Amino acid sequence: MTVPQALPDEFALIARLFAPLARGFPGAYGLLDDAATVAVPAGEELVITKDLMVEGVHYLPDDPAGLIARKLIRVNVSDLAAKGAKPLAYLLGVALPKTVTLAWLDAFAAGLTEDQARYGMHLIGGDTAATDGPAVLSLTALGTLPAGTMLRRDGAKPGDRLYISGTIGDAALGLRALRGELAGMSAAAREHLIDRYRLPRPRPELGLRLRGLAHASLDVSDGLVADLDHICAVSRVGAEIEAARLPLSDAAQAALEVEPALLKSILTGGDDYEILFTTPAGRDTGVAAAAAAASVPVTQIGRIVEGRGIRVVGLDGKPLPIADGGYRHF
């Protein structure tokens, strides 16, 4: 943050910060109307999701504004990705402290600009307000897909293979690193983990290739075990994870070697924003082709079983007792 300065009024702010983000989407009407129109091509339907970020809860007050904006877009794009939808547009609601500076707002808008281009989206509407408390950022993201093809949580079947994209646990370890709780890390490894905590890597290119292939899918935000439990609960199945199969970054592997108990953080920590999905057995080739086409590694980490409950087989081959510790807001 820089020295506070007088801000333009709400309309001038919208014209300066947000109207440029609507250019190229005719139904946004340059953010000069009360609402946007969205046309959906025949045979397609919209996928809509909404995630909040609260200052002090989902990010720290002195995090760079551009990173906060990019995280806000990415946590929502991650939901679209795991559902198999192609990102299209978003609406933005921001309740900001009156002490916010123009420099902060410009950096926030620059972050939106960068990542909406990355994911092929436009800003089409929203609202701004002042609050006496911490900032609250609300984003509603819209994507499209062929009607009836959304990847659901509730389609997992016993015998399904369980896959995860990318690497798991980096974000939880990054948060620990920020808190000074990780010993014996190289600067590069520490930086890698913190970066993964601060900036999710959603996988829309993978997600849309999982349509017609995956039985169930979601993005890991509450933690691997907690989110797997979400799939299992609504699919009425159980699951088994083999810890030895978990895809770990070099940095996470190094941290785990120093402190084996971190395996629990890797299994239950949140904010990974990788896609966790199941497919029927025998689809290995299809999954590998989807992963290759999306340039995203995908790893089989377990399977879906009859009954309820999640079993984790530890690195020693023995059952690992684990609580399903997802993040709870209340």
Add this chain to the structure above:
Amino acid sequence: MTVPQALPDEFALIARLFAPLARGFPGAYGLLDDAATVAVPAGEELVITKDLMVEGVHYLPDDPAGLIARKLIRVNVSDLAAKGAKPLAYLLGVALPKTVTLAWLDAFAAGLTEDQARYGMHLIGGDTAATDGPAVLSLTALGTLPAGTMLRRDGAKPGDRLYISGTIGDAALGLRALRGELAGMSAAAREHLIDRYRLPRPRPELGLRLRGLAHASLDVSDGLVADLDHICAVSRVGAEIEAARLPLSDAAQAALEVEPALLKSILTGGDDYEILFTTPAGRDTGVAAAAAAASVPVTQIGRIVEGRGIRVVGLDGKPLPIADGGYRHF
């Protein structure tokens, strides 16, 4: 508020409070998935809007929770209405203090239940979070209309007639009454004004009948003059209002008789949520038919002129100097 009590966890809260509001909308998946799907009939398009409400700014901390919920739905429905869209669904983001009680949440959900039924909408998604500051409520509303028929702000033409639905100024006078600034009011008149401030009456039945009839349309939230100025700015026209034509409730009329200076509050106060629209000359019959079919009174209050600026002709027939004092957040 009642005595604080332990709250169920986030998932139990969603199941208790919000999942019932999704019943009857298959694409909401019972709020058990990460996103909703919305199918749009051929030939139609979606209209999307998003309005925030912040505790202490848009409502008072001890306002009844049910009224807050209903106002949140209604300010968004009002945007859809003025655009000519039929309400369909909404997503809800709530950042709430950790001190919130289950009784408050139940009353909030009851308010949503009542008004989503009134306007034919379903809850299809959203997010909940805790905040250390005042509550921030974010609603994204979706409506539908025939493609290309959205009522815009930018279509007003010189010679157009200017109309307003319902009565104007009640909400601004209601806020003054709450602050003890209105003298000589009967209890009934005072109650009427306060009720209009607390609970907007959006006009979706009128709005959809204005498609193909109105040149420009919006809902009055910032104040009659400020919102008329929004139409004029993007339409590149001016306007003239005749104060003697303003439709006033009996209560507003009584307040004005006691204190003639209140005319300025009536012209510039916000929160009326009536539809302000223009039509070409000679559409009186069509406007009257739309008003009758919607059971909403509509009054011609002026006209659109060449040039810029808004002139108000006072009750004495002389020009009334007036600043365009809409509510500004920053």
